[in-house]
Amino acid sequence: MQSDTSTTAPQGDGVTASRGRTLPDGEALLSVRNLKKVYRTDGGDIEAVRNLTFDLGRGELVCLVGPSGSGKTTLLKCIAGLMGTTDGEVRLDGQKVTGPPKKMAVVFQEYGRSLFPWLRVADNVELPLKNASIPKAERKRLVAEALEAVGLAHVPRSYPWQLSGGMQQRVAIARAVAYQPEVLLMDEPFAAVDAQTRADLEDLIRSVWKKLGVTVLFVTHDIDESIYLGERVIILSSSPTVVQEDIVIDLPAERDQLETRSLPRFTELRHHVYAEIQRAKQGHRPAEAAGVVTE
Amino acid sequence: MKTLKFIGYLLTLPVILLLWWWVATSGEPNFFVPTPAKLAETFVNTWISERLFTDVLPSVTRLALGVLAAIVLGIALGLAVGLNRTLRALTEPVFEFFRALPPPVLVPVLMLLVGINDGMKIAVIISGCIWPVLLNTIEGVRSIDPVQNETSRSYGISGFNQIRYQILPAATPTIMAGVRQCLSIGLILMVISEMFASSSGLGFSIVQFQRSFAVPEMWSGIVVLGLIGVALSFIFQWCERRVLRWYHGLKEVEHAV
Known part of the structure; x- marks a missing residue:
């Protein structure tokens, strides 16, 4: 090959x-x-x-x-x-x-510009899955697991810009992880x-x-x-x-x-x-x- | 307490203006400027009547249809042009030309093309209102952060989904600024479109009152226009606050740092 x-x-x-x-x-x-x-x-x-x-x-x-x-x-x-x-x-x-x-998933250096500010944390993580037409129940599970894995299970309803820089990058990592x-x-x-x-x-x-x-x-x-x-x-x-x-x-x-x-x-x-x-x-x-x- | 304060701010200046007007007109009666009481009486007699259905509602309906059509068309066209470099280069000079044309001069042309009917009046409103929405949408799409676009691409978000989930929301703050301009232009054009070859409507009525020296009635028509403007502004603010809650929050955070 x-x-x-x-x-x-x-x-x-x-x-x-x-x-x-x-x-x-x-x-x-x-x-x-x-x-x-x-x-x-x-x-x-x-x-x-x-x-x-x-x-x-x-x-x-x-x-x-x-x-x-x-x-x-x-x-x-x-x-x-x-x-x-x-x-x-x-x-x-x-x-x-x-x-x-x-x-393949990419985590960018500019987390503030890579996360979508109009979406809440959980919605940001969910978006690529929604786009891939993954069933809703499956999506919810993947999002919850990913947020749990990066230690952000407590802020799914926050907006990214309400979080500190480190937490925002965690959201970006969670988004990548949920994408499997x-x-x-x-x-x-x-x-x-x-x-x-x-x-x-x-x-x-x-x-x-x-x-x-x-x-x-x-x-x-x-x-x-x-x-x-x-x-x-x-x-x-x-x-x-x-x-x-x-x-x-x-x-x-x-x-x-x-x-x-x-x-x-x-x-x-x-x-x-x-x-x-x-x-x-x-x-x-x-x-x-x-x-x-x-x- | 908070609502009380809000109402206070809302009413203080109008009350002062009303008092001033009342004091100024309380002496010798003036043919051209009615007293507040006279105007209020005329307002109720003139507009809380059949006119509400024969003149005000049709005007407002045309305004609403024209503005909504301009917003929908402006955003759709703006997305198409903003996302396509060739189309942008091709259309920009043309748009500048059409935008520079004052819409009132189009009224006779549209009368010939569309005919003397509601469609013509709506077309006049669209022809003026579409530009701020269209140009702002193009600008909003063009200035989207490249990192956002790369994020979408890397997650396979493309085509319609990308427009729906990323491009449209990202451009919304700029689009809303265009919509705000479009509303005030719409109100002006609603009146102008009814000044030519018309037999009903708010603009027609006001011109009619002017020509027949029905001065208090004319003033009351202007008050109706002002009230429609205020209502539009409140509706816009209410929508904007819902749609752009994230944007105002983001700006607040950015300014606090």
Whole structure:
């Protein structure tokens, strides 16, 4: 099915991109192959993403981390089917993504603008289900469960703008969870909330992920967050983006804000990712340093 | 207490104006300005009579039909144009042209095209009232937050459902501002449409009173117009408060921060 992509040819400008971990055919739930995105503007072309290849297995929780301006949001929008790719492809469960797929939900950074202010909390969560013509009783159950899961069972009749920022992002997460996606994409969802709320929300994501067995791709610029949350971290280079490194986070499955973050291994990983990001910022590109990455 | 205060605010200025008018007209009788008592008497005699059914109700019905049709057409057209870039580029200059035309000059044209009947009068009202609703709907749709659109798309909300669940509610604050303008234009055009080639209606009656020097009657007709305006404004506010409760709440929160 994807055998044609297994031999990654050198790119046009002679740089062979590094690539993330790939899985054998049919095993990956989400696969990104040689994804390239060039914005055509009046002032010339801007190459946001050069060449990205990686796979997500079913049930994984992967964080994408990279320096600011490394095309993280662009990449996520391409994966979500909200934006077309210039080259390469994204496949969900073997199906090529050409528009927003049914089994995918996105949580945006701008929760205040992504929730509909004219709908109450429960109605916001319910809307995608209503649109999908799910029977009413089923809808009510899913909404109640999702609100329960994010700890908002007590405010279904409030409007989103009556809630704090952290609670609003919980509503957005509940909306995504109720939609029962196979893949949950999150675009720097906690960038706009304060540090304490952020810690709570991180733990919420871990618990939702464990409870529901959903596959999560979490984009962040925060190194600590990526290590604390992820089972795997994909480090992106600076723009034009390639995969700088794809590392497994071998921390215990039970994460705790205090204990996990004070583990020596956490510090090691943090050092490692930090150093990689610094190198990325300085313009280091994996293929140029390590020669050619071959299959 | 709260209602008492509300009524106080509502009535204070009208009472002062009435007193002033009463004092000013209590001396020498003036042919052109009746006293409040005279006007009240004329008002009851003139309007709480058969005229209510032969003149006022038909006028108000035409006004209501014209305004409602303008709102429905304006929103439907505005959605179509606002959602389609090509259509927008194509229609914008034309809309500017038609909007600039004062609707009264269309009365003779519509008389020829539609004929001298209720349809003509309603058409005059629509021709003037549709613009604020149409242009505001286009603007409201065009300025929708792109994150909202992406949210809809990512959850597969598209087509009619997207219009119903996202685009229309998001554009409602802007549309309502257009509807408010449309109401006052409608009242003016209701009167104007009855000034030409008409044999009944509020506008016709007032002009008729003017020409026959029935001064108190003419004044009482103006009072009827004013009362209709007040009633429209209250109906609008009541609707707006229901439809846009979320919007006013949101603004309050935003301003408090």
